[in-house]
Amino acid sequence: MATSDKILKRSIDPSVHQMLVRAEGLGLETAWDRYEAMLPECGFGELGVCCRNCNMGPCRISPFEDAGPKQGVCGASADIIVARNLIRMIAAGAAAHSDHGRDLAHTLLLTAEGKGGGYEIRDEQKLRTLAAEYNIATEGRGKEEIALDLARAVYAEFGKQEGPIQFSRRAPQKRVGLWQKLGIDPRGVDREIVEIMHRTHIGVDNDPVNLILQGLRASIADGWGGSMIATEISDVLFGTPKPIRSLANLGVLKADEVNIVVHGHEPTLSEMIVAACRDAEMLGLAAKLGAQGINVVGLCCTGNEVLMRHGIPMVGNFLQQELAVITGAVEAIIVDVQCIMPALGNLIGCFHTRFISTSPKAKFPGATHIEFHEEQAYAIAKEIVRIAVENYRWRKPGQVVIPNDKVECLVGFSTEAILEALGGSLEPLLEQIKSGAIKGIAGVVGCNNPKVQHDFGHVNLVRELIKNNVLVVTTGCNAIACAKVGLMLPEAAAQAGDGLKAVCQSLGIPPVLHMGSCVDISRILTVCAAVANALGVDISDLPVAGAAPEWMSEKAVSIGSYVVSSGIYTVLGTVPPVLGSTVVTELLTTGAKDVVGATFAVEPDPVKAAQLMIGHIEDKRTALGL
Ligand code: SF4
Numbered sequence: 001m002a003t004s005d006k007i008l009k010r011s012i013d014p015s016v017h018q019m020l021v022r023a024e025g026l027g028l029e030t031a032w033d034r035y036e037a038m039l040p041e042c043g044f045g046e047l048g049v050c051c052r053n054c055n056m057g058p059c060r061i062s063p064f065e066d067a068g069p070k071q072g073v074c075g076a077s078a079d080i081i082v083a084r085n086l087i088r089m090i091a092a093g094a095a096a097h098s099d100h101g102r103d104l105a106h107t108l109l110l111t112a113e114g115k116g117g118g119y120e121i122r123d124e125q126k127l128r129t130l131a132a133e134y135n136i137a138t139e140g141r142g143k144e145e146i147a148l149d150l151a152r153a154v155y156a157e158f159g160k161q162e163g164p165i166q167f168s169r170r171a172p173q174k175r176v177g178l179w180q181k182l183g184i185d186p187r188g189v190d191r192e193i194v195e196i197m198h199r200t201h202i203g204v205d206n207d208p209v210n211l212i213l214q215g216l217r218a219s220i221a222d223g224w225g226g227s228m229i230a231t232e233i234s235d236v237l238f239g240t241p242k243p244i245r246s247l248a249n250l251g252v253l254k255a256d257e258v259n260i261v262v263h264g265h266e267p268t269l270s271e272m273i274v275a276a277c278r279d280a281e282m283l284g285l286a287a288k289l290g291a292q293g294i295n296v297v298g299l300c301c302t303g304n305e306v307l308m309r310h311g312i313p314m315v316g317n318f319l320q321q322e323l324a325v326i327t328g329a330v331e332a333i334i335v336d337v338q339c340i341m342p343a344l345g346n347l348i349g350c351f352h353t354r355f356i357s358t359s360p361k362a363k364f365p366g367a368t369h370i371e372f373h374e375e376q377a378y379a380i381a382k383e384i385v386r387i388a389v390e391n392y393r394w395r396k397p398g399q400v401v402i403p404n405d406k407v408e409c410l411v412g413f414s415t416e417a418i419l420e421a422l423g424g425s426l427e428p429l430l431e432q433i434k435s436g437a438i439k440g441i442a443g444v445v446g447c448n449n450p451k452v453q454h455d456f457g458h459v460n461l462v463r464e465l466i467k468n469n470v471l472v473v474t475t476g477c478n479a480i481a482c483a484k485v486g487l488m489l490p491e492a493a494a495q496a497g498d499g500l501k502a503v504c505q506s507l508g509i510p511p512v513l514h515m516g517s518c519v520d521i522s523r524i525l526t527v528c529a530a531v532a533n534a535l536g537v538d539i540s541d542l543p544v545a546g547a548a549p550e551w552m553s554e555k556a557v558s559i560g561s562y563v564v565s566s567g568i569y570t571v572l573g574t575v576p577p578v579l580g581s582t583v584v585t586e587l588l589t590t591g592a593k594d595v596v597g598a599t600f601a602v603e604p605d606p607v608k609a610a611q612l613m614i615g616h617i618e619d620k621r622t623a624l625g626l
Pocket residue numbers: 051052053054055056057058059071072073074075076081202203
């Protein structure tokens with residue numbers, strides 16, 4: 001079947017076109033079809049002016065000056081409703097990241113108690129460094145003993161009623177002082193999220209600015225708390241990432257092997273699935289059934305976690321999850337939490353693929369639920385892998401279509417790996433920034449969204465930045481988009497401006513550095529804090545900027561909020577539901593500069609978005625006298 005214009009406009013990725021043509025031929029729906037069926041999307045929802053917070057409503061505020069209601073039944077204005085809705089999005093996003101962090105703290109606790117079903121402490125050095133940060137004695141103590149104290153300390157952070165989260169003190173003193181002055185220095189993340197839900201209940205906080213400040217406070221608890229705990233404890237348990245080569249895109253599926261896709265966000269399950277797939281018994285079973293091996297591949301952030309620690313190939317980003325199943329080559333798609341479309345269940349029955357859910361927090365129609373418990377991690381992972389391998393016998397080779405597309409990438413640039421590439425200190429990076437060879441640093445992150453041509457925003461924004469000598473650090477689905485077009489190879493330095501090209505070539509690094517999964521945006525904060533501390537300035541003084549060209553999730557709203565609250569100007573490619581309130585829109589895009597020293601901007605055109613970021617970076621350079 002020929003590729004129609006409609007399909008070409010959905011993505012820039014030829015492997016996606018190929019699978020969408022196949023889906024159309026088979027009469028299968030994907031997210032793009034469901035999005036198009038949804039049009040026009042609800043205008044009230046887009047503006048953020050509908051409220052269901054009590055049963056006198058639902059209420060909706062008319063955007064037309066001369067017609068329709070201007071207040072809800074309780075008297076809430078559009079400004080109040082928009083602010084309440086936005087910070088409820090932040091609460092949900094912060095909850096998702098931070099619950100991920102809590103799960104990791106729990107796994108560390110079990111491991112330290114000797115109850116982790118196969119987990120071990122892989123980075124003892126990091127364990128000791130973190131323990132020192134928490135004032136936990138390390139001298140003469142074994143790693144399990146230290147890990148027990150550290151696990152208890154980070155566990156306690158989530159429910160802390162008073163006092164700051166320890167990792168937030170990595171931020172420059174000036175920044176912490178500003179948070180304190182504004183009353184947004186966060187306490188435990190659970191407390192901040194509960195306070196959002198309380199304040200947004202009918203009849204509580206009805207000041208849009210006061211509401212937004214609480215949203216920022218909860219987001220800081222996410223970025224410098226829950227997310228940072230997730231990152232740091234993952235490194236202790238599974239190892240701090242180091243540069244490693246791998247492959248990305250649908251072509252990583254193999255026609256003659258058992259293909260297992262791990263999808264979701266947390267590394268606890270995927271690490272064990274990777275280990276179980278290397279188990280001699282499982283490999284023997286696969287061989288007995290005629291497969292040449294077991295091929296584990298990743299999607300979304302659980303994929304990023306095992307990509308950067310084991311070089312497990314990425315089969316795609318968020319909008320490619322259904323397409324992986326539509327190849328007909330996947331024996332099992334194994335999921336934990338977050339960014340998993342319930343639509344995957346629609347495909348079960350069309351293909352032999354088993355859809356296996358594992359978290360008590362996340363069940364799906366059509367999925368087989370095999371509950372994962374850390375205490376029996378390896379045994380459960382092996383049971384799941386066995387189901388996948390046995391399913392190979394039901395694959396219909398005539399139904400398998402695997403696109404050829406796969407591209408090499410160099411990934412795994414944790415903060416520690418970046419320092420190592422620089423020879424052990426930030427000084428060479430600072431020198432290159434001062435000389436202007438590197439103009440600044442941009443963090444480009446976030447999801448896919450069918451409102452934007454898939455990967456178009458990600459790839460074009462990043463290309464424009466590196467062309468202008470801006471070093472890009474990336475996580476999440478942006479990282480996967482960049483990997484698929486070769487931007488995460490040292491050879492991509494050829495696409496960078498002369499200054500950045502020379503730096504990358506001398507260090508042998510790509511101009512786009514993969515820093516991991518979405519919670520690993522905390523690594524970007526850590527680098528920014530370290531640079532600001534080295535220069536004796538605040539993060540808002542640095543020539544840095546952020547972008548989320550194709551964002552869609554509530555987690556992205558929390559991320560954007562903590563990045564801006566940390567002083568980093570951030571450009572969004574899709575419009576958040578705030579335009580129904582002039583007060584909230586102006587606060588986020590203008591007023592926030594006088595409050596936290598940074599703002600949001602919205603620019604759907606990725607090249608123009610990059611130019612906004614470059615302009616901001618130039619202004620910061622001038623202010624620093626560079
Ligand atoms: S809280 Fe107010 S605006 Fe919201 S549904 Fe109730 S009455 Fe309507």
